[in-house]
Amino acid sequence: MGTRRRGEELEQAILHAAAEELRESGYPGMTMDRVAARAGTNKNAIYRRWPHRAALGIAAYRHLSDVAMPKPDTGTLRGDALEMLRQANETWSSPHGAVLRSLLAAAADDPALLDLMRERSGADTMDRAWLSLLERAVARGEAPPTAVHQRVAATPMMLLRAEYAMRGIPSVADEVLIDIVDEVFLPLVRGRG
Amino acid sequence: MGTRRRGEELEQAILHAAAEELRESGYPGMTMDRVAARAGTNKNAIYRRWPHRAALGIAAYRHLSDVAMPKPDTGTLRGDALEMLRQANETWSSPHGAVLRSLLAAAADDPALLDLMRERSGADTMDRAWLSLLERAVARGEAPPTAVHQRVAATPMMLLRAEYAMRGIPSVADEVLIDIVDEVFLPLVRGRG
DNA sequence: GTTTGCAGGGTACTTGACGTACCCTATAAG
DNA sequence: CTTATAGGGTACGTCAAGTACCCTGCAAAC
Structure with a gap:
């Protein structure tokens, strides 16, 4: 009873609550009051840590997301590319992806938030994965x-x-x-010979 | 003085006011109160015509936008493509484009609004323009x-x-x-031979 | 061990904005 | 001239973001 949560413990509780809210109601439905109530605390404790709702949203998303990057290796460029797209499609269409999209939409006006999102959305690792996929195709003689x-x-x-x-x-x-893949990506790869 | 505006006249006044607000403050900044004040009327008159803010936003955008589709004809595929992109870039980066983007962002959650947007964003005419550009390149023997x-x-x-x-x-x-154009579009066109 | 400062908690408030309710009045149609 | 309808004024109800205070437990410094 007397046990009042502090620091790290409380922070995790808030992030967890926010992540749950995100999953259930999306970013627009994640209100500060509900997060506070769910975490068993009050808005004060939240605003002491994050300056505004969007910051909390992004932090919560990050807390929610630790998706490993797929590394397909099907033996053909076409197979690898398709697999990458299918994985991405699955991720984006999952509840998790819905959260990401709704955050992106909300950040569309705010450049600062866009930056935060970009570094967290794994765009860089994604690009590297596609590059290594291309390199393997080159090694196999499948691509110039x-x-x-x-x-x-x-x-x-x-x-x-x-x-x-x-x-x-x-x-x-x-x-x-x-x-x-067939009408754009592969022709594009071929055309760069 | 007694002249009270009605029907079409009032509707145009509201749309005009909303369009101005959109241009100046973007969709998030277009509040119903401000539109009403600017149109010299009250929210009542607005809500009698549009069920909610988003509907008014789209109607106002449509009222604001009658941009003609560019039809570049520079004599080369590369020149045409670049010109198309430059025109589009200019449009999208103009205040007008900012409105469009902010509407799109706001509509990301709402499928019904997305539909309304799509038919107004001229995606179809855009595609046709690019197709005819490709056809001309084929006629010149520049593309397969x-x-x-x-x-x-x-x-x-x-x-x-x-x-x-x-x-x-x-x-x-x-x-x-x-x-x-140089690293993707032209190689892609070449690669489809 | 006592004090003191800080973080957590409770609560209430301010501000803006959407959407609604009511009631009065001008105007157009009959 | 009467009357239904649409415009106008104003004031709500509601919700949510963010802020302001003030109280209280905890923990480290003294």
């Missing part, structure tokens, strides 16, 4: 060395992202992923 | 006929969009546009 290029590597994910942005659907159809 | 493909046509704009989504910058650097 000039295909190993940052913008080429980023293209498929950007197309998938755009798909999500346009249609707000829960998930992108597999045919679209195949299309992205 | 198989390059005329919906997803190929949509790729450059999607990459530009993604650029805006990631970095919330006011405008994308010209080098990026050149990169998109």
Whole structure:
């Protein structure tokens, strides 16, 4: 009873509560009052740690997310690329991805938040994964060395992202992923020979 | 003095006021009270016409936007593509584009609004313009006929969009546009031979 | 062991904004 | 001339962000 939580312990409790709220209600539904109530504390303790709701949202998302980057190795460039896209599609269409998208949407106006998001959304590791995938294809003689290029590597994910942005659907159809690989990514790799 | 505005006249006044607010303060800053005040009326008159803020936002955006689609014809595929991207970049980085982006961001959670947005964002006409640009390149012998493909046509704009989504910058650097054309679009077109 | 400062807790408040309710009045249609 | 309808004024109700105080337990310094 007398045991009043402090420091790290309380902080974790707040983050945990915020993460739960995020999962259940998305970012717009994550109100400070509800987080405080759920953590069994009050807004004071929250505002002492994070300057505003968005900061807490991002911190909570980070607390929620420790997704390992997939490292597909199917033996062909096409297989690897498809696998990467399928994994990403699954992640993005999961509740977890819904949280990410709703945070991104909320951060669209605020450059500072966008920065925080970018470094946490794993964009860099994602790019590296695609680059190494291309390098392996080059080693197998499947692709010209000039295909190993940052913008080429980023293209498929950007197309998938755009798909999500346009249609707000829960998930992108597999045919679209195949299309992205066969009609854009592979021709692009070939064309850089 | 006694002249009380009605019907069409009042509706236009409200839309005009809302559009101004959108331009000045973006969608988050467009509050119902301010629109009402600016239109010299009250919220009642607004809510009789639009069920909620988002509906008014979209209607106002539509009222604001009658941008003609550019039809570049520089004589080369590279020139046309770059010109298209530059025009788009200019539009998207203008106040007008800021409104569009802020509306899109706000609509990210709400599928119904996304639909309304999509039909107004001119995505279809945009795709047609890129397709005809590709067709002209084919006619000149600059590109293989198989390059005329919906997803190929949509790729450059999607990459530009993604650029805006990631970095919330006011405008994308010209080098990026050149990169998109030289490192992705042209190789892609070539690779489809 | 006592004091003192800091972090946690309770509560209430301010501010802005959406959306609604009511009631009065001008105006257009009959 | 009467009357239904739409515009206008104003005041709410509600919710949520963020702030202000003040009290109290804890823990380290003395």
